[in-house]
Amino acid sequence: MTTTxxxxxxxxPSGELHxxxxxxxxxxxxxxxxxxxxxxxxxxxxxxxxxxxxxSLRETTLRQATVLLAAGLDPDRTLFYVQSQVPDHAELHxxxxxxxxxxxxxxxxxxxxxxxxxTEVPAGADQREHVALTREIATRFNxxxxxxxxxxxxxxxxxxxxxxxxxxxxxxMGKTTSSASGAIGLLxxxxxxxxxxxxxxxxxxxxxxxxxxxxxxxxxxxxILAACVGGSPATVATGLRGYGELRRATAEAVLGLLRPVQAxxxxxxxxxxxxxxxxxxxxxxxRARTADTVFRAKRAIGVLT
Ligand code: AMP
Numbered sequence: 001m002t003t004t005x006x007x008x009x010x011x012x013p014s015g016e017l018h019x020x021x022x023x024x025x026x027x028x029x030x031x032x033x034x035x036x037x038x039x040x041x042x043x044x045x046x047x048x049x050x051x052x053x054x055x056s057l058r059e060t061t062l063r064q065a066t067v068l069l070a071a072g073l074d075p076d077r078t079l080f081y082v083q084s085q086v087p088d089h090a091e092l093h094x095x096x097x098x099x100x101x102x103x104x105x106x107x108x109x110x111x112x113x114x115x116x117x118x119t120e121v122p123a124g125a126d127q128r129e130h131v132a133l134t135r136e137i138a139t140r141f142n143x144x145x146x147x148x149x150x151x152x153x154x155x156x157x158x159x160x161x162x163x164x165x166x167x168x169x170x171x172x173m174g175k176t177t178s179s180a181s182g183a184i185g186l187l188x189x190x191x192x193x194x195x196x197x198x199x200x201x202x203x204x205x206x207x208x209x210x211x212x213x214x215x216x217x218x219x220x221x222x223x224i225l226a227a228c229v230g231g232s233p234a235t236v237a238t239g240l241r242g243y244g245e246l247r248r249a250t251a252e253a254v255l256g257l258l259r260p261v262q263a264x265x266x267x268x269x270x271x272x273x274x275x276x277x278x279x280x281x282x283x284x285x286x287r288a289r290t291a292d293t294v295f296r297a298k299r300a301i302g303v304l305t
Pocket of ligand 1: 012020022024122123124125127160161162163172174175
């Protein structure tokens with residue numbers, strides 16, 4: 001069992017990646033990949049429970065992989081693969097499912113995290129409860145069968161851990177739950193990004209102030225702006241004189257972040273074979289690591305190994 005820092009996160013290919021994904025999970029992974037052992041996988045097995053068409057799942061998975069590479073994920077630094085291409089996910093899921101009393105989805109998530117002996121799970125705030133379940137599953141297993149799994153911590157970014165829907169700023173921006181104009185897709189054309197930010201729900205006050213409970217719309221724009229340019233939402237608010245300025249500054253900051261991602265995507269998307277090959281290599285490397293964890297779990301449970 002390793003004790004070094006290993007950061008792992010998963011993204012479900014169930015829709016288009018959005019600004020919340022970038023700020024809450026992708027950027028923190030990309031930023032730390034040169035200093036930490038990192039793993040990122042596309043959790044396609046999690047996407048099977050939502051109604052989907054086979055072809056669109058395949059296309060979404062490949063597109064997400066391409067966007068992640070365009071966003072700076074370096075496959076030489078981050079172990080990067082598609083979950084279903086590493087059967088150990090399914091095997092550990094099965095073993096945990098047979099030996100614990102938790103519902104299927106938390107067990108699948110736990111299997112994905114525990115397979116890699118991850119110590120940290122960088123994620124948005126919505127994952128805190130889910131990772132708490134993984135901790136519980138690992139802890140109970142260890143108590144029952146002896147020390148087998150590393151118990152991971154969730155790590156959320158100080159700003160941008162919960163980006164809300166622009167049209168409905170009390171709910172989080174999501175891949176499938178958001179209204180059409182509430183989520184900024186990472187591949188949205190610049191004019192659409194500006195349009196969505198200009199239409200974002202604010203309030204009838206005249207000054208800019210950060211107060212997520214009472215002023216969710218304005219606070220959400222400040223949170224986005226701060227996450228893009230650095231600093232805290234309260235400090236970025238001080239330089240702004242009105243809602244027009246806030247919208248302009250936010251749009252400029254978001255476009256500044258998305259422009260290089262979209263440019264790199266344009267190049268990478270021309271060569272899907274390259275992306276598929278990278279993923280296949282990643283899966284092979286992952287299998288070499290994860291086999292050991294499954295073996296450990298089997299030994300602990302007592303099946304003949
Ligand atoms: P999902 O979109 O559910 O596959 O989530 C992928 C990653 O993005 C997880 O780490 C989430 O916590 C993170 N994430 C999803 N939506 C948001 C959001 N609105 N704000 C911040 N992080 C988010």
